Amino acid sequence: MDDRRRPDEGHCIPPVGLGIAAMDRLMPMHLHLSAHGRITARGPTLAKIGAGLELVGRNFFDLFEVRRPGGVEVMADLVARQGQRLHLCLRHAGAEFRGLAMTDEAGGIVLNLSFGIGVVDAVRTHGLTDADFAATDLTVELLYLVEVKRAVMGELQRLNQRLQGAKSHAEELALTDTLTGLRNRRALDLALARTVAADKPFALMHLDLDHFKAVNDRLGHAAGDHVLRVVAKVLSNETRAGDLVARVGGDEFVILLPRLTNLSRLTVVADRIIAGIAQPMVFDGQTCQIGASAGLTVSTLYRLRNAQVMQNDADTALYAAKRAGRGRVMAFTPDPGPK
Structure with a gap:
């Protein structure tokens, strides 16, 4: 005796003679609609997406909205568009689908759904796995x-x-001097080139240590390295965050000071540096006593700024300070004609 009931009586029967398990396996996102538009069966993946929402027994158009093609609002419209690609959404879950509808022998509709290009978001949103798709589904x-x-x-x-x-x-x-952590000659050259190209005022200070060789000769190179690191700390402490301090030789340093060309202020900075370096430094119980001399030049002295010329002039001022007795700063004085 055949106990199958009519599709519109709300009993989940498989369409077109297939068993429920076969339909679920072949089309895990299918819907079967009765001739009156009532959902009589749904695939397991749709059940998972609509968790908490009973689909079977409900009117299809109460739960789903067919967005494209437009005007699909009753079963006759759906039947008229069988075989066409449908764009629809599940109203209460916000899930969007692509679908294809075909009529069955009882006047109902089998609707097979997929996610289309939104599959990645759908999988993430609903926690789907490969078990939720047909084995042949790409x-x-x-x-x-x-x-x-x-x-x-x-x-x-x-x-x-x-x-x-x-x-x-x-x-x-x-760009870093490995011993002191200051910038090196390459970093200075790059910064100078950028500063000259920007056509902004700046100063250069060339500083050389006095009596440093005596420390190396008397206490060894380890003591000399310690002194250089202390000098680097003094230079960093006495300059601004935007200044560049570079070690360009064994005991030679150059400081690039952007936006500072006032010689009085620069002399104050140099005097503080020289005083800091003159403080006794202790290494391995031995006192190291050195000094420093400095030469200054400022970009406002030059009609045409040239980084190499300015470095040479700062160097000239430095050796003038050494000849004048060391432990002091001197500013470069240009010849009467502008450079």
Whole structure:
């Protein structure tokens, strides 16, 4: 005796003679509608998406909105568009689908749904797995490709960050004096070129240590290295954050001071530096006593600014300070004609 009931009586019967398990396996996102538009069966994936929402027994158009093509509001409209691609959404869950409707032998409709290009978001939103799709559905392969791409892109991004970090670290090392942590000659040349090109006022201070060789000769190079590190700390403490302090030779330093050309103020800075360096330094129980001399020049003295010319002039002023007795600062005095 056949106990199958009519589709519009609310009993979940499989359409077109297929068993329920077969339909669920072949089309896990299917709906079966009676001739009157009542949902009589739904695939397990739709049940998962509409968790807490009973689909079976409800009117299809109460739960779903067909957005494209337009004007599909009753069963006759759906039947008239069988075989056409449908765009629809589940009103209460906000899920969007692509679908294809076909009539069955009882006058109802089998509607097979998929997510289309929104599958990745749908999987994430509803916690779906490959078990929620038909075994032959290319969606599963698409999901694997998406996951592989995400993993590869993530690894490439991390690799790129490591490479950028390594590059930045290498660039920093290339511009840093390893003993003192100050900038080196290359960093000074680059900064000077940028400052000259920007056509902004600046000063250069060339500083040389006095009696440093005696420390090396008497106490050894370890003591000399200690003195240089202390000098670097004095220079950093007595200059501004935007100034560049570079060690350009064994005991030679150059300071680039942007936006500062007042010789009185520059002399005060140089005097503080010289006084700090003159303080006794203790290494391994031995006192190291050195001094410093400095030469200054400012960009406002030059009609045409040339970094090399200015460095030479600061060097000239430095040796004038040494000849004048050391432990002092002198500013470069140009010839009467402008440079």
